[in-house]
Amino acid sequence: MHRKDQICHDDYQQTASWLLSQTQHRPKVAIICGSGLGMLADALKCQDSFPYSDIPGFPQSTVQGHAGRQVFGELKEKMCVCMQGRFHMHEGHSLCMVSLLGVETLIVTNAEGSLADSYQVGDIMIIKDHINFPGLAGLNPLNGPNDDKFGPRFPPMSGVYDKDLRKIAFDLCKSMDVSQVVQEGVYCMVGGPNFETIAEARLLHRLGVDAVGMSTAPEVVVATQCGNKVVKSYDDIEPVNHEAVLEVSKLRSHMLQTLVTELVSWMDINNNAV
């Protein structure tokens, strides 16, 4: 994992400044597209898009189903940036730079495995909290010397999934008449890249985990340290191979696109604020 002692604030700042010099957009919302959910970026209007390979100092996304592009644009008149391709911990990168673009709210999506007995394949779960297993064991994106320019050394993680935004997301699901496939639960991040054994999945289930994946928690930890609000929804899926993960995420991608678009339109964002 890229830690703060490997890439410094100035490096991230250079990358952010380069991007801001290439686009007029000044995003206040960042949307991370989970596996197979890259089309969330298609809804952006007036797009400026940058393959990760063209962005100086930016890592490459290697997982199938992640295009590897940053797409700037407008969603319901709100300026946004979509990460079409995330960096999983097993790829070795973290996501400090987005905050330096001026982003204040992070919407994270993913396609993960369900453990809760009541969930069906393809349900959408809105995260209320997470367990960052690698983080608890010392593999934390905030490891290393802290640069206060990013945020505090010991950032609190209680209530990081913004309650008001979660409520808006639920109300939107009601008005979209899709509440029957929407759940709320606890997400657990495991290190991957292998899927869990049956014994590991049982252990997580007993710990109260509703869905398990290999992403999201480090992004949310970093974004929270940098002062962002976070809202999170994800496809909740059963199968345990990546092709099946992508297949099921397709099931709900349009519903998620509508949900994310409507959620952004409800956000109190001043595009002109610096």
Ligand SMILES: O=P(O)(O)O[C@H]1O[C@H](CO)[C@@H](O)[C@H]1O
């Ligand atoms: O979390 P996203 O990016 O949706 O990806 C999920 O899909 C992959 C496994 O199929 C894992 O990387 C898991 O975290």
Ligand code: HPA
């Ligand atoms: O079962 C899973 N475990 C971890 N990550 C995943 N991503 C999709 N399904 C899973």
